[in-house]
Amino acid sequence: MVHSDTMTKEPSIEPAAAAVFEQARPRLLGLAYRILGSLADAEDAVQDTFVKWADAERADIDTPAAWLTTVCTRRCLDLLRAAQRTRVSYVGAWLPEPVQTGLPAESAIGEGEVGEGPELAVSLTTAFLLMLERLTPKERAAFLLREVFDRPYGEIAAALDLKEAACRKLVSRAKDHVERAQVRHRTPAERQDRLLAAFRAAVEEGATAPLAALLADDIRLSADGGGKVPTLGRILQGREAVMRFVGRALPRLWAGQRWRPVILNGTRAFLMERDHRTVAAVTFAYDPEGRATGVFILRNPDKLAALRPVTIQ
Template sequence: MQGISPTAVFEERRRHLFGLAYRILGSRADAEDAVHDVYIKWLGADHASIATPAAWLTTLCTRHCIDMLRDAQRSRVDYVGTWLPEPIHTRTEETPETHALLASSLSMAFLLLLERLTPRERAAYLLHEIFETPYAEVAGILDMEEAACRKLVSRASVNIAQGRVRHVTPPKVQDELLAAFREAITGGSTESLASLLSDDIAVSADSGGKVPSVEGVFQGKGSVLTLVTTQLARYWAAYEWVPCEINGGRAIQLRANGEIVTAITFAYNDEGQATNIYILRNPDKLDGLAFGPEVLA
């Protein structure tokens, strides 16, 4: 590190650390706090004794996020209504192949599936499968034997594979769904939308109990289409519709007087049909979308 400022070293790794923290925690605000805490500890560290700053920072960030996640999971017991990950406005500056890889690990469906894992399983899976960290390094980060680390990743991989959420639906198909969804809300026509929904389509809404929203989970094509043409159309038709990218996929922001009041994202199956519609209404979670797009590692 001779001749390089500690801040410069950290800034080179900030994007990586934030991407890791966000995937572990499912919250932009918590990820920002985690990265800030790591930065403070980094500034106070004995840099001359740190042979590999990147590994040191990743280790500290991972362990800190695991502790934060345990606390967050305990607090979610008292969360009002359905809990969804905090949405993040994304932008990808990589190749289409890299974009697809990033999108598959940022989607709401993937982040929700990660919630089924223990904090250590979640961290181990992300480090090895998403950030391509060798098992020996992951074991060191988690302070465990490599064989035990392999078992952690293996168990997590089985859970993730069963969820079938690591594929990416082509942007053209996503755009068709967004157009059909808007037409159903503003024009009342559901024919196009119905053809793009899976039979077991589900709608989940997260308001945190702070603003009015649909309650419970609506499942099944008929139930969802009725919800769209009655309750959602009644309140959403007059909003400003802003297409955007959220969590690596095509999404919609609904605005009133320039303020984001709702964000809608989607999940898809292998055939390109929508399997889930996620409605974010909690104003605390929507605040982060106003910061503009993040380029995540």
């Protein structure tokens, strides 16, 4: 992960200007997280934006919100390019750092900051964030600014230093990718709960038939250990391969662990605990019919560090 050093020193700024930034912070953090797929890096990008805001000639800025969006977007693109170079040597599958949503305010990690409301929650899912990885950095930023945060094309053009026509083409191409991937839809909570119950029963009780009936034929299972902990060295694809792993390997690997149902990235999920320590996060992807198309097992301890074992009923 890329981290700035600006967190260690807060620049001085008058209260009125600080209030303007704090009003924009939730939107900036939500945008940065979706561009970068990392809450830690998103927080760095927002902090870097604050430093620039504190140092700026604010009397010359006509529209502070647009100015802050531009600065934050450009900083995110710089961090994203650096992160993509690092990911070339990433060990195994890469999954985005999860954010914990749906918690009481005192326990949530950026609930209102990263995404608030049903439409924003859809763009937080692991499947959606992984789809964004297939876009170019500017396609990703343009799509998010327009389709998720509803920013005008003039503001997007300024942020990306492009003509409005070029931004429209970027958004159009990105929308085509999103529509083909079929990842921007809401899966009913009841369907998610049914899958989680079947998944747990398959691991703990060996009852695999109910789970198999809820999986798409081409389901994929990915595990991210980041080279720091043992995990799968490849992505499993197809119902038979996934069921074999879930029904045979996971009962042995997860024996004695505690299951905690939580909400991660706006969807039902599990945290797995051993000795009061979170050792895995498990999230799922669904097709428009509610069948599971992806199982994502995150074991990289760096990405698990911010998650809190607060169970959602």
